[in-house]
Amino acid sequence: VTIPYRRMAGVPTSYPDPVHIAVIGGTGIRALKDFTLAATLNVDTPWGPPSSPISILHHPSPTSGKPIPIAFLSRHGLDHEFAPHEVKNRANIAALRHIGVRTIIAFSAVGSLLEEIRPRDFVVPDQIIDRTKGIRPFTFFEGGMVGHVGFGDPFDEGLAKIVRRCGHSLEGEGVTLHDKGLVICMEGPQFSTRAESNLYRSWGGSVINMSALPEAKLAREAEIAYQMICMATDYDCWRGGEGEDVNVEMVMGHMKANAENAGRFIGTVLDELSKEEHGEQVLAKHLAGQTKFAGGITKPEGRGKEVVEKLKWLFPGYFD
Numbered sequence: 001v002t003i004p005y006r007r008m009a010g011v012p013t014s015y016p017d018p019v020h021i022a023v024i025g026g027t028g029i030r031a032l033k034d035f036t037l038a039a040t041l042n043v044d045t046p047w048g049p050p051s052s053p054i055s056i057l058h059h060p061s062p063t064s065g066k067p068i069p070i071a072f073l074s075r076h077g078l079d080h081e082f083a084p085h086e087v088k089n090r091a092n093i094a095a096l097r098h099i100g101v102r103t104i105i106a107f108s109a110v111g112s113l114l115e116e117i118r119p120r121d122f123v124v125p126d127q128i129i130d131r132t133k134g135i136r137p138f139t140f141f142e143g144g145m146v147g148h149v150g151f152g153d154p155f156d157e158g159l160a161k162i163v164r165r166c167g168h169s170l171e172g173e174g175v176t177l178h179d180k181g182l183v184i185c186m187e188g189p190q191f192s193t194r195a196e197s198n199l200y201r202s203w204g205g206s207v208i209n210m211s212a213l214p215e216a217k218l219a220r221e222a223e224i225a226y227q228m229i230c231m232a233t234d235y236d237c238w239r240g241g242e243g244e245d246v247n248v249e250m251v252m253g254h255m256k257a258n259a260e261n262a263g264r265f266i267g268t269v270l271d272e273l274s275k276e277e278h279g280e281q282v283l284a285k286h287l288a289g290q291t292k293f294a295g296g297i298t299k300p301e302g303r304g305k306e307v308v309e310k311l312k313w314l315f316p317g318y319f320d
């Protein structure tokens with residue numbers, strides 16, 4: 001199936017098993033090629049519905065041949081109708097955790113802030129600077145439940161190692177991969193000024209997007225291992241040559257031209273993650289339980305009823 005996963009006649013609307021791995025598709029990635037659509041889920045969450053229905057895709061395990069379910073969610077909606085500040089981040093992450101997801105591979109089209117990261121290159125980032133403006137809902141812990149999770153390393157290093165290996169295995173076949181990178185996550189939806197772009201370069205920024213946050217923060221609160229794969233589509237506006245400033249046409253043009261490689265990259269990562277040897281990593285056992293303590297700081301008598309109910313839905317057994 002290559003079209004965006006709308007509700008299709010005959011496709012089940014429920015799925016019997018937990019789904020551990022998810023892909024969040026960004027700009028230009030609204031579906032995954034060569035997967036069988038097993039179900040389309042309309043999950044409602046205490047934070048409202050997610051940006052899109054969740055498609056459950058079947059992918060044969062490269063070791064056992066058994067079908068492995070993968071959840072796919074379209075960050076900006078099936079028709080790219082949600083601007084970066086309108087993306088239903090809390091509902092997206094909550095819905096994914098609710099169906100069993102503990103590993104997310106998130107894809108993002110980014111501007112490059114470095115000469116050596118050329119359009120169509122891939123980057124597996126390891127750091128983020130938050131330049132969003134506080135207008136996006138960014139936590140599950142508010143309204144009478146205080147929670148503080150660690151975010152020193154905003155991406156999951158175990159997952160990053162696997163993703164990098166997969167990317168390198170495709171090098172020479174049209175894929176160029178940069179192993180590390182600092183993502184500047186800006187508010188948007190307007191692109192940056194030239195002064196801002198230069199400022200981010202002076203901070204050591206490698207790439208810029210509008211969607212790493214709060215997605216990555218919410219995934220951490222939800223104890224989900226999260227790694228973003230970025231694909232450069234432009235040089236933002238710092239390079240300054242004629243006709244070089246980023247625009248949507250440029251972004252979409254590079255995404256379309258390199259969609260095949262992006263799809264192969266994601267497919268290789270899913271193949272690898274489907275191997276039994278990565279079972280513990282995929283289940284993010286290293287994160288399990290952290291939010292029970294990080295989110296349990298508010299004394300029971302001070303807890304907000306409404307938020308407690310929401311959190312019970314998201315973390316059954318944590319805040320009883």
Ligand SMILES: CSC[C@H]1O[C@H](OP(=O)(O)O)[C@H](O)[C@@H]1O
Nearest residue numbers: 026027084108109209210211251
């Ligand atoms: C269409 S250019 C700006 C847009 O592209 C990126 O989207 P995504 O991260 O979802 O691939 C960027 O973050 C902006 O939302």
Ligand SMILES: Nc1ncnc2[nH]cnc12
Nearest residue numbers: 109110111208209236246
């Ligand atoms: N230059 C840029 N700035 C922010 N987000 C982007 N996504 C793709 N290119 C971008």
